[in-house]
Amino acid sequence: MEWFAAPEYWVARLVFQRGLAAVYLVAFVGAALQFRALIGERGMLPVPRFVAAVPFRRAPSLFHLRYSDRLFAVTAWTGALCAAVLLAGLDGGLPPAAAMALWAVPWVLYLSIVNVGQTWYGFGWESLLLEAGFLAVFLGPSHLAPPVLVLWLLRWLLFRVEFGAGLIKWRGDPCWRRLTCLDFHHETQPMPGPLSWFFHRLPKPVHRVEVAANHVTQLLVPFLILTPQPVASVAAGIVVVTQLWLVLSGNFAWLNWLTIVLAASAVDYTPLTGPPPALDAPPLWYEIVVLAVTALVVALSVRPVRNMLSRRQVMNRSFDPLHLVNTYGAFGTVGRVRHEIVLEGTDHAHPPSDDTAWREYGFHGKPGEVRRLPRQFAPYHLRLDWMMWFAALGPRYAEPWFGGFVERLLEGDRDTLRLLRQNPFPDAPPAFVRARLYRCRFTTWRELRATGAWWHREYLRDFLPPTRLDTTGRPVGGGGRPAQRR
Template sequence: MSRMDWFDAQDFEFARQVLQRGIAVIFFIAFLSTANQFRVLLGEHGLLPVPRLLEGKRRLRGPTLFRWRYSDRLLIAVCVTGMLLAASVILGLPQVGPPWLPMIVFLGLWLLYMSVVNVGQTFYGFGWEMLLLEAGFTVAFLGSNQVPPPRTILLLIAWLVFRLEFGAGLIKLRGDTAWRDLTALYYHHETQPMPGPLSRQAHLLPKWAHRAEVVGNHFAQLVVPFLLFAPQPVGSAAAAVIVLTQLWLVVTGNFAWLNWITIVLAFAAISDPVAHAVLPLIPLGRASAQSPIWWLAIVLVVSLLLVVLSYWPIRNFFSRRQLMNASFNRWQLVNAYGAFGSVTRRRIEIVVEGTRDDDPGDDTAWSEYEFKGKPGDLRRIPRQWAPYHLRLDWLMWFLPLGSVHEGWFYAFLARLLEADPPTLRMLRRDPFHGDRPRLVRVLSYRYRFTTRAEKRATGQRWIRDQRRELMPPMALRAPE
């Protein structure tokens, strides 16, 4: 036995390749999403402008390159740089160099994306943002092809998957009786933030199948994560269960990159012999030179740091007020995760309409704005968007759960009244084809999936009723 066997994981080369390239793909998509949407949502003339945030001297969530200056040009430069760095890893270029080269590239991705997240305000307040940051930092220390994957880093990635899954399982049991009485999936496929093309079919499954889904979810999140640390092939089998359950979520919903990044991270527990036995095309791990002492020292210092930071999420597991998607430090490392601690029973959709009439009455023709991802048109099949993240559509789902009187939403309505071209490009359909409406108003509807009989009779995939007017017709204020 080599003196470095405790550190060098020679049988996890395939896992490293999947982890490095998979996380790089997610970073590429995250920067692409940012380049396409950030300026409209948060740019110099955005709904929540970053310059206004910086001028307000408010304490930022953490370090950012934009602390001293923000411009839309600088934002695009950050995104392009991030996409180029991510593409280099996808192509395997840094991996052929010394072990510090992939480390520098991933730390660059981490710092660039953290700069975006820490000024992203509510549009970047999702748990998968900090998950990507933590994953990017940890994967940075997997080294290059010149050295074997470090065992401590693989264990810490498995620990990240454990916190992600086990935390989500605990928050469900603590947060909602529907998860305890096995009825949560009676509602979830219909009321989730952004349904996918197969969500309606999943919703129409018999109730016994939905109860079985919940039991399977509890097993996958509360039992299987412990087995990630078991000897092979048990660890690989546990990872396979997590991958399969996440693929079911991919098929039945649109959760940005949450499911895909979980799938990628689960490969940290899959060994080369097991992967080769399942897919013989996957080569067995090749023997690499032992890790040099300087690299061992760097990895062990980082591993010790992440172990120390694990105190806070461990304490959170045992807290009666368990936090969901919480960071305990400004660098967003070793966070607490969780999702759907409560299940929405009814789907309420916010609908925005406009008219060209100056004085609306009972016979006024109102036209509806269509969003790309969230339900609107009752006949339209929902699209599969994940892992791409439609941030405006997600925030629209959250509005009925709180209040429509959000600053960004008022700014959005003003952009519609101005017929602002960049804002209109964020939508699927502008009923006024670039012209200005005179008035807009905000309604809410209850949406539900049609039954099979209703679908045959109407051709619709949704039924909507219980209409309410949340905001009366409003126009742009005259300039002072």
């Protein structure tokens, strides 16, 4: 069927596939390096406990068959190796069935990780990677003409990512409609980057332009992505520019980069590259599979569309356990004030007093030391740092895991300490750990010149009182009672 193939999009497919493989690589390496302390056998939220309580049909995963930390490590590193093979383009010369199988491997492996990842994998970009990865299985190798239906499904995914984010903002916090949200967002976002201080200090009229441009990009431009060329290419270019602006202004794991990759798949590169090379026609069985997948995605899109049209729209929701078609969105509400949890320990063996010396734990991405400029980590995802931001919003976000985190600090757990930038107790674990809640803000130009500090912080209250381990290894407060978070 001539209508089935779109050979002029062979470069678009190439860019999308290599970009997606790069994101897969980052995701798998991050999983391999962080899982032991988070969801390992001795982690804060162990996988064995989760799979014992949640049936396979609700969270399909290879780890329902068997789990061990060694098996998880093999799974993550196998996914990374497969992603590296795809990034190198070694799938290009394979027969269609073999290429599809190769692209299916990282999707199955990452689905298995996400579905047992619990709180640590509850971010919208996990589902976005899985949905994009599922569609990539059916794009075919480089010697085959790209299927036009899958290319349209990628545009449909990009539309939902952008339009869903635009709707949740317009319906949500009134500051989006007043064009004032970016007066606060650069400062209160989960993990500021090295330029976030400077973005925050831009004149307020510039912030108004930023918000207005965001509304245009997320509420109007997505419809242009669904139009014929060259309009679709121009619309995709606008999305790319907007996402690069977000990359410069903060750390949002691979959300922005994967959105850029999706936008790149909607571009017609023919004016730059000339006519496409001679490509093989797709076999009949392949056409049938693509038609079936398209019908499946269309059917599964009903609930996400209903969600987008609903006044009670929710963000980042998966409507099926395979994360095939999801709903997206971000920052329906923007914080006006930044709160940070600061963890400290002391090796003083007796119950702490006013003169007890406390030493602070340092995180890689989460703001801490006031003179330390935030670093750029995206697309790498620092999961513990992100959840510390959520915990500062309210104790309910910390309930599943925070006590286990403190317990592992008191034990001097090596896997947990590897997630931190600075361990102030390199020789022996502390006797007590406490968590304090601070109000933080970016300094002004004058304060920066006078003190060299990027942050100013003000103590509010204890988040967790001084806590130690009792004789059974359980964390308890200084008076011997089980520690309670406030």
